[in-house]
Amino acid sequence: MPIYQRRGEVPPKRHTQLRRDGLLLTEEVFGLEGFSGNESILYHLTSPCRIKEIGKFEPIQRDEWVPDGHAHRHFLTADIPAEGDAVTGRKVLMWNNDVEIAMCRPAEAMGDFYRNGEGDEVIFVHEGSGTLETIFGDLPFREGDYIVIPRGTTYRFADAAPQRCLVFTSPGLIETPRRYRNAYGQLLEHAPYYQRDIHPPTELKTYDDRGEHVVVLRIKDGYQRYLLDYHPFDVVGWDGYVFPWTFNIADFEPIAGRIHMPPPSHQTFQGRNFVICSFCPRKLDWDPNAIALPYHHSNLNSEEMIYYVSGNFGSRRGIEVGSITLHPSGIPHGPQPGLVEKSLGVTETHELAVMCDTFNPLRLSSWAQGLDEPGYAYSWYAPEGDIPESEIPTIP
Numbered sequence: 001m002p003i004y005q006r007r008g009e010v011p012p013k014r015h016t017q018l019r020r021d022g023l024l025l026t027e028e029v030f031g032l033e034g035f036s037g038n039e040s041i042l043y044h045l046t047s048p049c050r051i052k053e054i055g056k057f058e059p060i061q062r063d064e065w066v067p068d069g070h071a072h073r074h075f076l077t078a079d080i081p082a083e084g085d086a087v088t089g090r091k092v093l094m095w096n097n098d099v100e101i102a103m104c105r106p107a108e109a110m111g112d113f114y115r116n117g118e119g120d121e122v123i124f125v126h127e128g129s130g131t132l133e134t135i136f137g138d139l140p141f142r143e144g145d146y147i148v149i150p151r152g153t154t155y156r157f158a159d160a161a162p163q164r165c166l167v168f169t170s171p172g173l174i175e176t177p178r179r180y181r182n183a184y185g186q187l188l189e190h191a192p193y194y195q196r197d198i199h200p201p202t203e204l205k206t207y208d209d210r211g212e213h214v215v216v217l218r219i220k221d222g223y224q225r226y227l228l229d230y231h232p233f234d235v236v237g238w239d240g241y242v243f244p245w246t247f248n249i250a251d252f253e254p255i256a257g258r259i260h261m262p263p264p265s266h267q268t269f270q271g272r273n274f275v276i277c278s279f280c281p282r283k284l285d286w287d288p289n290a291i292a293l294p295y296h297h298s299n300l301n302s303e304e305m306i307y308y309v310s311g312n313f314g315s316r317r318g319i320e321v322g323s324i325t326l327h328p329s330g331i332p333h334g335p336q337p338g339l340v341e342k343s344l345g346v347t348e349t350h351e352l353a354v355m356c357d358t359f360n361p362l363r364l365s366s367w368a369q370g371l372d373e374p375g376y377a378y379s380w381y382a383p384e385g386d387i388p389e390s391e392i393p394t395i396p
């Protein structure tokens, strides 16, 4: 995030001595893209290389579901059970080489610390609030927040308060869209949010206890455990441009028009070969002849996943809170029969949804198969989109 931040104590010049009680602190440059990207500089009580024991490495196992038929999909996630913690409880729905999309409803507090060493993370908090404890300080979060966590950030969710989250993980950088920024990184006047809407860590807490702590590192498509004999949050100060932050979806200023505005007007983040968009309550198209619902479109080289957060989604039938639709590449989609006619003259929408468009095909997990609602692909078939359940053919 191109905002300079500073917490705790740092020396007046980088790469110079900083001491605490006579102890020379260890400086760590925490940088992206070698030494050419954004970076922060952290000052540790203990060398961050210090490890008491290298634990087990566990490769990530993904059970893939390869449907026989290529079709639109609808997954029902409202009733998924709570399990695991805020990291181990993540259940992958779909993935490709650019992004992995998971749901998480944790049942227990995190014991170990976690660091994603091979990916940026964006966690959309549908339900819940709390504090993300990080090496950069405490980051409070609340319902509707996107929590943006740069790779390499050691963190732990502070408690086990009930949460329902949608988790995006990417080996590429997840950033604010480039077209929203000027040459200096500042968000432009036409951007739907401003730096003031970005919330960095509040308070840096420095821990000097010498007890044993486990850090789980995600790396090389697996999880590597390390045992430390000191608390990993031993930073007395840091400054720079890399840190976790939150942005609340309610602070996204929707862009409306006289006639229909296309999905890129809802873009919130850019990733490597994917985008994340926020569909927020807004006034609808005001031309007397406007059709406010999306036109049918063929995502010829992209896949479109939408997570429905709240409100009525006017262009979709049979969708409920927690629904996820996946409109895959190569086939068109649009409002079901009857919905366009019904929408004429409607002046506003209260929908809230998070969309991820990927530019490479997504693979599905067997966990997603268990949430699949098989009638969805045929919901354009009946004149009103409603087919008696007994007549719904089975989708392969």
Ligand SMILES: [Fe+2]
Residues within 6 Å of the ligand: 294, 297, 304, 327, 333
């Ligand atoms: Fe679409």
